[in-house]
Amino acid sequence: MSMTDISFIFVFLPISLLIILLKPNWQKYFLLALSLVFYSCGSPKYLFLFVGLTIINTFLAHLIQILKSVNVFKKVVSLIILIMGILINIVVLFYYKYYDFSVSTINSIFNITITTKNLLLPMGISFFSFKAISLLIDVYKNTIILNNNPAYSMLYLSFYSQVISGPIARYGEFYANYTPVNLGKGIFERFSQGSHLFLRGFCKKVLFANILSPLVVEVFSSNIEKTPTATLWIGSIAYSLQLYYDFSGYSDMAIGIGQMHGINCKENFNYPYSTSSISEFWRRWHISLGSWFRDYIYFPMGGSRVNSKFRLYFNLLIVWLLTGIWHGANWTFIFWGFVYFFLISFEKTVKLPERIKNKPLKLIYRILCLLLINFQWIIFNSPNISYGLRYIKYMIIGNASDTFTDIRTIVLLQQYGLIMIVALILVMPVIPKLKEVLRKRNQILFSFMNLVFTVALIILFIFGISFVMAGQNNPFLYGNF
Amino acid sequence: MISEKTSQKITGIFLIIIMILGYTWGQGYKFADEMFESVIADVKTEKIISKHLHTNNEKDVNTMELRAKNKDGKIIPPYSTIANDFNSNLPFKNEMLTLNSHLLKRLNLREVYRTNGGVVLPNGYVAGVYPYTSTEYETKQIEDFKLFLDSNQIQLLYVNKPTKYVDDSYLMETMGISTYINDNSNRFLEKLDLLDIKYLDLREQMSDQSSFNYFFRTDHHWTVPAGKLAATSIAKKLNNEFGYNIDLSLYDDEAFVYKEYRNAWLGEQGKKIGIPFVGLDDYVSIIPNYPTSFNRFTGDRTITGTFEEALVNQNVYLPENNQNPQNASSWHYSYLGNNGRIQNNNNTDGKKILIIGDSYDAVTNAFLALGVSEVQGLILRNFSGNLRDFIKNNDFDTVIISYAAIMLGAHDNENSANYKMFDFE
Numbered sequence: 001m002s003m004t005d006i007s008f009i010f011v012f013l014p015i016s017l018l019i020i021l022l023k024p025n026w027q028k029y030f031l032l033a034l035s036l037v038f039y040s041c042g043s044p045k046y047l048f049l050f051v052g053l054t055i056i057n058t059f060l061a062h063l064i065q066i067l068k069s070v071n072v073f074k075k076v077v078s079l080i081i082l083i084m085g086i087l088i089n090i091v092v093l094f095y096y097k098y099y100d101f102s103v104s105t106i107n108s109i110f111n112i113t114i115t116t117k118n119l120l121l122p123m124g125i126s127f128f129s130f131k132a133i134s135l136l137i138d139v140y141k142n143t144i145i146l147n148n149n150p151a152y153s154m155l156y157l158s159f160y161s162q163v164i165s166g167p168i169a170r171y172g173e174f175y176a177n178y179t180p181v182n183l184g185k186g187i188f189e190r191f192s193q194g195s196h197l198f199l200r201g202f203c204k205k206v207l208f209a210n211i212l213s214p215l216v217v218e219v220f221s222s223n224i225e226k227t228p229t230a231t232l233w234i235g236s237i238a239y240s241l242q243l244y245y246d247f248s249g250y251s252d253m254a255i256g257i258g259q260m261h262g263i264n265c266k267e268n269f270n271y272p273y274s275t276s277s278i279s280e281f282w283r284r285w286h287i288s289l290g291s292w293f294r295d296y297i298y299f300p301m302g303g304s305r306v307n308s309k310f311r312l313y314f315n316l317l318i319v320w321l322l323t324g325i326w327h328g329a330n331w332t333f334i335f336w337g338f339v340y341f342f343l344i345s346f347e348k349t350v351k352l353p354e355r356i357k358n359k360p361l362k363l364i365y366r367i368l369c370l371l372l373i374n375f376q377w378i379i380f381n382s383p384n385i386s387y388g389l390r391y392i393k394y395m396i397i398g399n400a401s402d403t404f405t406d407i408r409t410i411v412l413l414q415q416y417g418l419i420m421i422v423a424l425i426l427v428m429p430v431i432p433k434l435k436e437v438l439r440k441r442n443q444i445l446f447s448f449m450n451l452v453f454t455v456a457l458i459i460l461f462i463f464g465i466s467f468v469m470a471g472q473n474n475p476f477l478y479g480n481f
Numbered sequence: 482m483i484s485e486k487t488s489q490k491i492t493g494i495f496l497i498i499i500m501i502l503g504y505t506w507g508q509g510y511k512f513a514d515e516m517f518e519s520v521i522a523d524v525k526t527e528k529i530i531s532k533h534l535h536t537n538n539e540k541d542v543n544t545m546e547l548r549a550k551n552k553d554g555k556i557i558p559p560y561s562t563i564a565n566d567f568n569s570n571l572p573f574k575n576e577m578l579t580l581n582s583h584l585l586k587r588l589n590l591r592e593v594y595r596t597n598g599g600v601v602l603p604n605g606y607v608a609g610v611y612p613y614t615s616t617e618y619e620t621k622q623i624e625d626f627k628l629f630l631d632s633n634q635i636q637l638l639y640v641n642k643p644t645k646y647v648d649d650s651y652l653m654e655t656m657g658i659s660t661y662i663n664d665n666s667n668r669f670l671e672k673l674d675l676l677d678i679k680y681l682d683l684r685e686q687m688s689d690q691s692s693f694n695y696f697f698r699t700d701h702h703w704t705v706p707a708g709k710l711a712a713t714s715i716a717k718k719l720n721n722e723f724g725y726n727i728d729l730s731l732y733d734d735e736a737f738v739y740k741e742y743r744n745a746w747l748g749e750q751g752k753k754i755g756i757p758f759v760g761l762d763d764y765v766s767i768i769p770n771y772p773t774s775f776n777r778f779t780g781d782r783t784i785t786g787t788f789e790e791a792l793v794n795q796n797v798y799l800p801e802n803n804q805n806p807q808n809a810s811s812w813h814y815s816y817l818g819n820n821g822r823i824q825n826n827n828n829t830d831g832k833k834i835l836i837i838g839d840s841y842d843a844v845t846n847a848f849l850a851l852g853v854s855e856v857q858g859l860i861l862r863n864f865s866g867n868l869r870d871f872i873k874n875n876d877f878d879t880v881i882i883s884y885a886a887i888m889l890g891a892h893d894n895e896n897s898a899n900y901k902m903f904d905f906e
Contacts, residue, residue, distance in 0.1 A: 001560070006564075006568045007563075007567050007568065009499075010500065010507050011503075011504060011507075011513055011567070014509065015513060017500070040520045040521075040523060040560075041520055044523035047527075188490070189486070189489075191493050192490045192493030193489050195496040195497075199492050199495075211588075408656075409657070411656050411658075412657075414589055415590055415592065418589075447482045448483075450488045451488070453488065454483075454488040454491050458491075458492065458495050461495075463581075463584055465577060466578070466581035469574055469577040469581070470578050472581075472593060
């Protein structure tokens with residue numbers, strides 16, 4: 001079941017929202033049960049694995065909390081439990097996600113034939129593992145205090161709106177407002193905030209990401225040696241837009257549903273394509289993943305507060321290689337991570353964009369960053385590195401077709417041009433900026449704009465429902481990672 | 482004043498209304514029960530399958546047979562089926578499809594259903610896009626089949642039925658799309674030439690005007706006049722090259738009554754794309770104006786009557802059955818020639834023909850039956866018996882393989898509904 005499915009919107013979501021009306025103390029149990037039903041719909045094969053991992057992680061986290069003490073022996077034991085817990089999650093993640101990739105790599109290096117397993121990936125395993133590891137580390141480091149009732153930890157690990165593709169919320173922020181007192185107060189206000197986000201995310205996913213999907217599939221599966229340069233550009237820009245609208249749409253929906261239930265989660269995207277540098281882009285894109293790597297890998301290694309430059313770059317290299325590997329078992333992701341390491345290291349070394357004082361130059365640098373990010377998404381979406389690099393090469397210097405456009409380019413632009421233009425405008429913070437200006441200058445106009453945007457959102461949502469009911473629905477792209 | 486909070490409250494109220502409407506109007510409570518049952522069944526099934534996989538070879542495990550069953554022993558459908566049924570049966574589905582069709586038209590999104598319906602061409606026709614296929618499998622299969630028929634003194638004719646465009650470059654010139662359906666046909670027919678298998682390429686018979694005129698705009702099938710033309714062409718071919726003596730005057734245009742229905746129905750492709758985008762299709766029904774008498778045998782049933790009584794279901798055209806074209810039956814299938822046996826009571830001493838065909842033959846077979854004694858229609862994707870035994874036991878004079886060009890290459894995709902169409906075993 002996907003959050004854009006009709007059965008989700010008209011059946012699962014209403015049932016889950018009825019839980020809001022229950023006694024606050026009961027809500028978590030019903031939410032937990034519904035989360036397991038949701039998981040079973042998407043990944044029935046791995047329900048027992050999922051439940052098992054949830055119970056084990058909850059048990060270990062509570063054990064670590066119980067053993068919290070100044071007593072050296074207990075500290076050592078809790079450290080051992082922490083390591084054990086992290087290893088369990090990594091081993092499971094490795095087995096399901098990277099086993100075949102590792103075996104194929106070993107086979108090709110040593111020219112042997114170890115059999116691969118062709119395992120189906122358990123739904124949301126990458127996100128689950130990272131949440132579980134953060135739970136264990138946060139308890140160990142006393143960053144959080146677990147509620148004594150294990151249902152809280154289990155719900156945190158399995159909450160249905162975050163189980164497929166995150167965001168990788170932390171236990172502390174997840175339950176920041178989740179107390180029986182808070183759950184009883186301002187239900188409608190909370191629900192309204194959440195529903196606004198949910199509607200926005202739905203429209204992003206269905207009306208932009210899904211519509212652009214056939215264009216992306218066509219260009220990336222075409223013979224790139226013969227595809228005109230302009231079509232390659234259109235395909236790559238469409239993919240950059242699709243990925244953003246898909247994943248940020250999902251995140252908005254996930255966060256929105258959480259808010260309706262009183263569950264907190266920080267924003268996962270902050271207009272990443274309005275960035276002025278590569279480093280800033282990663283502070284705006286998939287924020288929960290970036291902060292996870294920062295808090296659990298980069299900072300513990302010393303971060304940027306290290307004595308030697310070599311160590312700083314080494315820390316960055318590890319973080320970016322892991323970021324790449326996390327996204328998938330393919331050399332493209334490792335290469336993609338390595339290129340980000342190189343770009344971010346370059347910015348740190350040369351102190352960009354801070355050193356650029358001239359406004360036109362700043363704009364040029366910003367455009368250059370967006371170009372590089374676009375090239376990186378091409379590698380990300382390619383079947384292998386060679387394909388990705390050739391794609392980029394043909395975009396820049398042309399290919400054997402020696403044509404910039406053909407009839408197909410025109411037809412694609414006729415079909416997708418308008419959607420792409422609107423999508424390009426809305427990836428920038430145009431609406432918040434417009435609202436901000438109006439709020440300060442003209443309250444009446446500001447009110448009118450709010451009304452217009454709200455009505456537009458409602459109409460777009462109905463349009464979106466029509467697309468889904470007509471069968472134009474795709475799985476979320478980050479569900480594959 | 483409308484603040485951010487007020488806006489959010491409006492969307493909150495809207496979402497509540499839409500969920501209540503969807504849940505009650507769509508009978509979500511029924512779906513919820515089925516959903517819980519099927520989800521539990523999915524989990525149980527996975528457990529049963531994994532147990533079997535431990536002790537059996539993967540190929541020997543029939544996952545459908547192993548699905549969890551209810552108390553009455555009936556298989557509980559998987560969640561995906563339940564969810565699809567829920568979506569299909571929503572009472573406001575047609576309104577939503579109409580809205581979607583308006584949007585597709587306004588946004589000029591012509592290729593949304595490219596893989597399962599077709600693209601909307603600039604001339605308003607919905608046409609399919611087909612990949613390249615080597616046709617090696619099809620050639621080998623038909624070569625083997627020819628040997629079998631030769632050894633039983635049965636004649637073989639292959640009929641190539643076109644798609645809406647008879648030149649692949651048309652799609653390239655109008656939409657910039659590469660398609661290979663005519664190229665595949667050309668290469669296949671060249672191979673038939675080498676194998677000395679007689680064939681009739683209906684593209685040649687339809688070259689007097691635009692090939693689009695022979696097809697519905699919103700359906701992949703050809704029109705009734707095209708089906709009649711095909712039957713006439715087959716009859717001529719049988720006379721000229723297979724020793725038949727069919728009275729071709731039976732197919733003269735003057736020997737038929739034509740009735741035209743304007744903006745009457747919506748084809749299968751149109752049902753996906755929606756009326757606002759592609760509009761309704763016209764339809765022409767054709768009935769002989771001379772006396773006819775047929776028996777049509779399907780399963781245990783026998784229907785006896787004239788052409789229009791036995792071979793055409795005219796109820797399909799009634800206004801009361803077409804109040805909602807989106808849900809109405811396909812008018813193409815009002816002709817009933819493609820499945821079962823048709824016996825011509827006015828020509829009992831003529832020859833018996835087996836037509837291994839497809840849905841296009843619903844119309845063609847009915848008209849072909851006017852000139853011969855017996856036409857047996859057979860669609861291999863629906864046939865579970867032994868074809869060769871069936872042929873031996875029924876004493877056919879001629880076997881006609883009559884396939885739309887889209888059948889070439891269907892075997893390249895295991896999931897294709899037409900995967901078995903060239904399996905002549």
